[in-house]
Amino acid sequence: MATVEFIEYEEGSPEVREVYDDIMTTRHVDWINNFWKALAVQPELLQRTWSGVKEVMTPGALDALTKELIYVAVSVTNSCKYCINSHTAAARKKGMSEEMLAELMAVVGMANQTNALANGFQIEVDDVFQHGGRAPK
Incomplete structure (x- = not known):
């Protein structure tokens, strides 16, 4: 309520x-x-x-469906039932298939698992990954 x-x-x-x-x-x-x-x-x-x-x-550099998929993924991670449902519906309207949703949930689950492991082990970021893979200015 x-x-x-x-x-x-x-x-x-x-x-x-x-x-x-x-x-x-x-x-x-x-x-x-x-x-x-x-x-x-x-x-x-x-x-x-x-x-x-x-x-x-x-839509901009990312198309409307990609943005909805990201919104669903973040909503799942934040446990926002309302946003999961509303943005899943929006993503379906923009062309998301059931296979895409299943794959998205697999990626979200794996990302949350590996994020928790990296945080739990306090793993230092490799030099090659620093700055998002770009050379520092």
Whole structure:
């Protein structure tokens, strides 16, 4: 159960309705999901978060499906049930197959396992891996 009352479109202030309208237009939907309704209890937070999501999730050097897959992977690692479900649905709309989802979960699981081992053993980073494989400036 949510810790705040959801703000429905009809109950929203003009600022909230403006963000809701932009969400629906951008996503080509006629409804607002619960995440945004919860954030609308603080209109500034709603606006700031929507602006950030809209900017970051717009295709750029990474295509829209890749960005959704990354979002799912991070959400799994952070145990965010809401984000796992909403971004899995978004990834499916953008072309993710069941095989891709299964492979993504295998990579997430392996990355979490090897990250925990590297952290637990406090393994120093190899010189060749320093700076992301780029020579320092």
